[in-house]
Amino acid sequence: MSTIAVRKSFLSTVWEYLTTVDHKKIAHLYLGAGGFFFLLGGLEALFIRIQLMKPQNNFVNEQLFNELMTMHGTTMIFLAAMPLLFAYMNAVVPLQIGARDVAFPFLNALGFWLFFWGGIFLNLSWFLGGAPDAGWTSYASLSLASEGHGIDFYTLGIQISGFGTLMSGINFLATIITMRAPGMSFMRMPLFTWTTFIASSLILMAFPPLTISVFYLIFDRLFNSAIFDVTLGGNTIIWEHFFWIFGHPEVYILILPAFGIFSEIIPTFSRKRLFGYSSMVFATILIGFLGFMVWAHHMFTTGLGNVANAIFAVATMAIAVPTGIKIFNWLLTMWGGSIKITVPMIWALGFIPSFVMGGVTGVMQGIAPLDYQLHDTYFIVAHFHYVIIGGVVFAIFAAAHFYWPKMFGKMLSEKLGYVTFAFFFVGFHMTFFVQHFLGLMGMPRRVATFLPGQGLDLYNFISSLGAILMTIGVIVLLVNIVITSMSKQQVANDPWGDGRTIEWALPSPPPYYNFKQLPLVRGQDTWWLEKMEGNKELPPAEPLQDIHMPKGSILPFFIALGLFIAGFGAMYNPLNQVGDGHPMGTVVLIFGLAMTFGTMLLRSLRDDLGYYIPKEELEDDDAKGGKVS
Amino acid sequence: MNLLEQKFTPETWPEHPETYTQEGKNKFIGFWLFLAGETVLFASLFATYLALKDSVPNSDHALAADIYSLELVFIMTAILLTSSLTSVYAIYHMRNYNFKQMQLWFFITVLLGLSFLALEIYEFTHYVYEYSFTFGSSAFSSAYYTLVGTHGAHVCFGLGWITALIIRNQKRGLNLYNAPKYYVASLYWHFIDLVWVFIFSVVYLMGMLG
Numbered sequence A: 001m002s003t004i005a006v007r008k009s010f011l012s013t014v015w016e017y018l019t020t021v022d023h024k025k026i027a028h029l030y031l032g033a034g035g036f037f038f039l040l041g042g043l044e045a046l047f048i049r050i051q052l053m054k055p056q057n058n059f060v061n062e063q064l065f066n067e068l069m070t071m072h073g074t075t076m077i078f079l080a081a082m083p084l085l086f087a088y089m090n091a092v093v094p095l096q097i098g099a100r101d102v103a104f105p106f107l108n109a110l111g112f113w114l115f116f117w118g119g120i121f122l123n124l125s126w127f128l129g130g131a132p133d134a135g136w137t138s139y140a141s142l143s144l145a146s147e148g149h150g151i152d153f154y155t156l157g158i159q160i161s162g163f164g165t166l167m168s169g170i171n172f173l174a175t176i177i178t179m180r181a182p183g184m185s186f187m188r189m190p191l192f193t194w195t196t197f198i199a200s201s202l203i204l205m206a207f208p209p210l211t212i213s214v215f216y217l218i219f220d221r222l223f224n225s226a227i228f229d230v231t232l233g234g235n236t237i238i239w240e241h242f243f244w245i246f247g248h249p250e251v252y253i254l255i256l257p258a259f260g261i262f263s264e265i266i267p268t269f270s271r272k273r274l275f276g277y278s279s280m281v282f283a284t285i286l287i288g289f290l291g292f293m294v295w296a297h298h299m300f301t302t303g304l305g306n307v308a309n310a311i312f313a314v315a316t317m318a319i320a321v322p323t324g325i326k327i328f329n330w331l332l333t334m335w336g337g338s339i340k341i342t343v344p345m346i347w348a349l350g351f352i353p354s355f356v357m358g359g360v361t362g363v364m365q366g367i368a369p370l371d372y373q374l375h376d377t378y379f380i381v382a383h384f385h386y387v388i389i390g391g392v393v394f395a396i397f398a399a400a401h402f403y404w405p406k407m408f409g410k411m412l413s414e415k416l417g418y419v420t421f422a423f424f425f426v427g428f429h430m431t432f433f434v435q436h437f438l439g440l441m442g443m444p445r446r447v448a449t450f451l452p453g454q455g456l457d458l459y460n461f462i463s464s465l466g467a468i469l470m471t472i473g474v475i476v477l478l479v480n481i482v483i484t485s486m487s488k489q490q491v492a493n494d495p496w497g498d499g500r501t502i503e504w505a506l507p508s509p510p511p512y513y514n515f516k517q518l519p520l521v522r523g524q525d526t527w528w529l530e531k532m533e534g535n536k537e538l539p540p541a542e543p544l545q546d547i548h549m550p551k552g553s554i555l556p557f558f559i560a561l562g563l564f565i566a567g568f569g570a571m572y573n574p575l576n577q578v579g580d581g582h583p584m585g586t587v588v589l590i591f592g593l594a595m596t597f598g599t600m601l602l603r604s605l606r607d608d609l610g611y612y613i614p615k616e617e618l619e620d621d622d623a624k625g626g627k628v629s
Numbered sequence B: 001m002n003l004l005e006q007k008f009t010p011e012t013w014p015e016h017p018e019t020y021t022q023e024g025k026n027k028f029i030g031f032w033l034f035l036a037g038e039t040v041l042f043a044s045l046f047a048t049y050l051a052l053k054d055s056v057p058n059s060d061h062a063l064a065a066d067i068y069s070l071e072l073v074f075i076m077t078a079i080l081l082t083s084s085l086t087s088v089y090a091i092y093h094m095r096n097y098n099f100k101q102m103q104l105w106f107f108i109t110v111l112l113g114l115s116f117l118a119l120e121i122y123e124f125t126h127y128v129y130e131y132s133f134t135f136g137s138s139a140f141s142s143a144y145y146t147l148v149g150t151h152g153a154h155v156c157f158g159l160g161w162i163t164a165l166i167i168r169n170q171k172r173g174l175n176l177y178n179a180p181k182y183y184v185a186s187l188y189w190h191f192i193d194l195v196w197v198f199i200f201s202v203v204y205l206m207g208m209l210g
Ligand code: HEM
Pocket: A137, A251, A252, A254, A255, A297, A298, A316, A317, A319, A320, A323, A358, A359, A360, A361, A362, A363, A365, A366, A367, A371, A374, A375, A376, A380, A383, A384, A387, A388, A391, A392
């Protein structure tokens, strides 16, 4: 295969993406699907803000409001933020460590398809009798009593996509452990790789408790079990514990890769190495560890008792320490650097103060007695949007601009980039800053409306206006993407000119085998180091030889589809508590599971030895992996 | 020329065939990571079981001490522990490139696993028919069946997996492609066994004694 552009038909492109196991293509899939769900979740948010624009508004009714609010949170966390981060991890991490692919390319594809079918399953609820309505936290005390199948769409959809997330986590861990190029020791790894590593280990430890509690809710609602049924001895607090044992690490699963992205962008555009590299690594590990010790700060008002509350309050405040270390390291990286303002950099500069504000409110909420006042008010909503938008979403937008040339070979327009930033940044602060005060005045979260004359009108109105500004920012970004995709540019290896890590030594986008010869890593900021010594390419660590590549496969698609089908079977099985079960449900359940396990068996029985790209072909290939073209 | 399909003799066979190739190494690491996740999964099930033990709607409902029978569980434990031992033999023969013996010992492992499963099914039906202790009769029974049943499902999956390996490779013998597969299957089997040891002590022993 050569890299000479061959015009492919639409269908063959679709087939290529359905069967791909190439991490760079899977990154495109995650970006596309995650971006789609982001727009969907954004639309839901817009509807929420329109409803709350004025007191006693009737834009949506209470039931629909609950569904919008639930689906917004669930979609944004599970189907937008995480997959979008996975997109960048897939696109960048194997390149950053000098690998030809991930450790388990097949599993990588399977992880994507599970996420995809799980997300579709969840969203089909809109058309099949109503969406889930018990909040993204879906506390069992509430969700057990929810009528219709909304909650079942939530549990089954989360379960399917959660399996995918777990697989991706294991895959990244194994990749980073076993696939690093010669010389790439752990303490030379770029920070984005490090944070991917720690976030993946959080996935590995945090998703199983979610899996279990979601199974309990599935069983209780659909198969007659009684884990949460108080009349039969059950206990709904079990759900709360498991959900937050998962849920708090989950917020770090989101924010750590975002920290990693900014730790790449800030040194690049300060043209100075990251200040305090080892303390950054240490702080990442410490945050990951402490992230498991604080879950009950979400349950201060549950009534666990003063001793438990005190312990969890102290642990919560402790997390602010490593987070602070990071903030200071970024500031000191810029200090004395030769700063160049670009779109990714402007997002980074916006991130620091925004995220700090979210951290400060977090510590306030960590003070248990104060949290009795703040809990379940708009103050909480302001807090987590400051950390999640000001941290994670800013990072996703920054990375979109930063890595777009590496992923697609084209630069997004700088001008439109600044326009997006301006609208989104102003809109974001307008929407959420005032929510702090709404919360302090006692406005409860997750309630469909409010009364006039309580001093809440103006702030709610400002908040809704901000949401419209953010929407404009996102639309400009979409326009930018369309214009850029239609343009005919082709950027070189290091389009920013200041790239520091290995991915910038490769063509944009890299050839499908990434590296013609695996590179020898001689130090941190590998590519920068070589550039400074006047080298135009990375030194090779091996002679030119045949390259072993994995074969594409359609099986991941079907393994995931099987679970999707089984989900419907489970939902309509005769035992379900809604009472609309049918014996066919059981048949469909068995059919779906048979499809999944049968396809897995097929995969196991048929040898997959991959194939070799012969050396000769690499020699005449004009895209030289690892070299400046 | 493909290393994965090369034929070996006992002399040329590497000492650790399971991690000799890059694919093997990846499988080895990846599978240990998977087992770490499984550990957290079972830890969650155990925690729930302990929280809901003997938590029943009324005094007519059976409690742990009423239903468990240590004799049966003891036999099951012995069978499963033996099956772990036989899978160790199988791996021993794999390291020595003795394909026939390896298949035989894995086959014995499967037979032992099947008899464990048969006893477990007997146990569950006994509880259901003798004590009306069903999946939905109480929070306690739900927690019990989810914990022990999840373990049972793992046994089922493990049996299917090892059986598929035995049949698939019957004709072609050992190579560096299937050696890591056998190895991780045996790791999985040991893990299931270990979980059972905890079930034996936390569910049954503690259920009878206190
Ligand atoms: C300095 C670090 C942080 C501290 C001390 C902190 C503290 C807290 C506390 C105590 C709560 C519970 C408040 C309540 O419900 O009464 C909370 C809620 C929340 N935090 Fe944070 N937080 C921190 C960082 C983050 C980060 C980095 C994220 C996400 C990227 C995040 C996301 C959330 C979310 C989503 C909720 C609300 C969950 C819900 O009830 O729906 N937090 N935080």
